[in-house]
Each structure stands twice: as structure tokens, then as C-alpha cells.
Amino acid sequence: MSDSVKIIFTGTGSGRSSLNRFHSSFLIRSDSYNLLVDAGDGISRALLRLGIDFNEIDGVFITHLHPDHYSGFPSLILQMKMSSRRMPLELYTSKGNGNFIKELLNRSYLLEKRLPFQLNFMKVEKGSRIDFRGKFSITPYENSHLEKYREYGVKSSELKSYSMIIATPRGEVFYSGDVGSVNDFSFYKFGENSILVTETTHVSIEAVIELIQQNDLKKVILTHIESDDPSPLISKISSVYPDGLNKITVAHDGLMLTL
Ligand SMILES: [Zn+2]
Ligand SMILES: [Zn+2]
Incomplete structure (x- = not known):
């Protein structure tokens, strides 16, 4: 038995489809619970490529409903069905998102009654800690990523991210x-050993660097990367903040972080 928890980056790309990066997602692996965070287009192939068994996943957390974060979910359920999964699967997301996914599965003929396993829709509340068998926990916070859709009449309950x-x-x-902006980082109080895993599509690398300097962060992993080639990002970091490359890792699919 090991107490270590690993974060395996199963995808490090942005919303752009790429042959070298799957859409942003990662698996939190412990010896008694494995949680997949996000399941965008191609997630099943991303898992296959890394040799991660579909049935090793105990739960899926969907951060929001942009296609690069959820649209591979029905197909993942199909893979689990075809591999005769018996173990229940937990789905963590907001209530509104859960209802949408339920409908999506039904309309994709992945009828709950025909699945060989139980799919449990779990409650997610902002600021409320979710414990995973004492191995790790997650505390979700709502951010402003989807706020831009409010002016199109989208309801608050459908803007959860x-x-x-x-x-x-x-x-x-x-x-x-x-995220929506750099302000979405401000509620979190970085501790001395906090590790930051951040996207780099909706927040500039300059803003991330400022955050690193302000909070004296020692370890930062960049994901949700626009380009296949990490070198433009790396050279930008080294020109703005030469010391940054000792602290910042530009993630690639398959990268593993051990906690
Ligand atoms: Zn995204
Ligand atoms: Zn998004």
C-alpha cells in the first residue's frame, strides 16, 4: 500500500484538436480511488494510449461543458459498457450539468437500465470538500470562465465552471x-508548498508569472496548451522570467506528478 497520489496528465491540449495533445484532462490516481478530471473529445483514446484501463476509473469530475472537457464522456461510458464493467461509476459535476449529461446519455442510447454498472450522479457544491477514501480530497470553486455567455441569456445554473x-x-x-481571468486565482491562499496547475489559454503567461512571483511559488505546471510545440511558450518564459524555468513545467500528455 502506498500513500502517494499521482496526477497523470492524460491530455494537455486546448480546445483545438491536435495529433500530439489530447484535450486537457488528468487522472488523480491513488491506491483506492482514481478520479478522472474532464473527459473531452478523444478521452477514451487518450486513456488507451497511456495504458490506463477504463475500469480503473472510479469517478469522473466534469469541470464545465465546453466540448473539450465533456464531449468524450458518452463514448467513455460506451467503452465501459463494452468491457462489461460491473463497478459503479461516480460522476461529479453541477446539478444542471448532471441533468444535461443524463439526457445526453439517454439520447445516445446509453440507457441507464441497459448499462451493466451503476452510474451515480454526485453532488458538487462550491467550497464543499469531497473526500476520496481518505487518500485525497477535492474542493471545487466556481470561477468566471463561462460568465461571457450571460449576456446571451444563459441562466446562472448553466454557467458553472x-x-x-x-x-x-x-x-x-x-x-x-x-478560467475567465486572472482574478479567478485570487480566492486561493497559496501555501509554502502549494503546487499550481494552470491552464494557459485564457490567462496570459505574463499573468501566470506575476502570480508565481507574488506568491513565491516553487512548482507550476502549465496545461491546456494551444500549440503542439512547447518551445514558443518556453522561450517566452525564459525571456520574461529566466529563473521561471526552474519552477515551471510545460506539460505533455503522459506527464506524471507525484504527491
Ligand atoms: Zn478548455
Ligand atoms: Zn472552457
Whole structure:
């Protein structure tokens, strides 16, 4: 039995489809619960490529309903069905998102009654810690990523997008999720050993660097990356903040972070 928790980056791309990066997602792996965070287009192939068994996943957390974060979910359920999964699967997302996904599965003929396993829709509330068998926990926070749709009459309940704190006995990660602006980082109090995992599509690298300097962060992982080639991002970091490359890792699919 090991107490270590690993974060495996199953995808590090943005909303743009790429042959070298799957859409942004990661697996939090412990010896008694494995949680997949996000399941965009191609998630099943991303898992296959890394040799991650579909049935090793105990739960899926969907941060928000942009296609690069959820649209592979029905197909993942189909893979689980075809591999005769028996173990229940937990789905964590907002109530409104859960209802939409329920409808999506039904309309995709993945009828609950025909699945060989139970799919449990779990409650997610902002600021409310979710414990995963004492191995790690997640505390989701709502961010402003989807606020731009409000002016089109989209209801508040349909604008849920989450950042989260991932806590383990050995360390803590703040995961930005997709953000609206740099203000979405401000509620989190970075500790001395906090690790930051942040997207880099909706927030500039300059803003991330400022955050690193202000909070004296020692370890930062960049994901949700626009381009296949990490070198433009790396050269930008080294020109703005040469010391930054000792602290910042530009993630690639398959990268593993051990906590
Ligand atoms: Zn995204
Ligand atoms: Zn998004």
C-alpha cells in the first residue's frame, strides 16, 4: 500500500484538436480511488494510449461543458459498457450539468437500465470538500470562465465552471480549470508548498508569472496548451522570467506528478 497520489496528465491540449495533445484532462490516481478530471473529445483514446484501463476509473469530475472537457464522456461510458464493467461509476459535476449529461446519455442510447454498472450522479457544491477514501480530497470553486455567455441569456445554473483544490496528506495542488481571468486565482491562499496547475489559454503567461512571483511559488505546471510545440511558450518564459524555468513545467500528455 502506498500513500502517494499521482496526477497523470492524460491530455494537455486546448480546445483545438491536435495529433500530439489530447484535450486537457488528468487522472488523480491513488491506491483506492482514481478520479478522472474532464473527459473531452478523444478521452477514451487518450486513456488507451497511456495504458490506463477504463475500469480503473472510479469517478469522473466534469469541470464545465465546453466540448473539450465533456464531449468524450458518452463514448467513455460506451467503452465501459463494452468491457462489461460491473463497478459503479461516480460522476461529479453541477446539478444542471448532471441533468444535461443524463439526457445526453439517454439520447445516445446509453440507457441507464441497459448499462451493466451503476452510474451515480454526485453532488458538487462550491467550497464543499469531497473526500476520496481518505487518500485525497477535492474542493471545487466556481470561477468566471463561462460568465461571457450571460449576456446571451444563459441562466446562472448553466454557467458553472470549476477550479479546485486537490489535497493529499503530502501536498496540495491548486488546479485552475479553465478560467475567465486572472482574478479567478485570487480566492486561493497559496501555501509554502502549494503546487499550481494552470491552464494557459485564457490567462496570459505574463499573468501566470506575476502570480508565481507574488506568491513565491516553487512548482507550476502549465496545461491546456494551444500549440503542439512547447518551445514558443518556453522561450517566452525564459525571456520574461529566466529563473521561471526552474519552477515551471510545460506539460505533455503522459506527464506524471507525484504527491
Ligand atoms: Zn478548455
Ligand atoms: Zn472552457
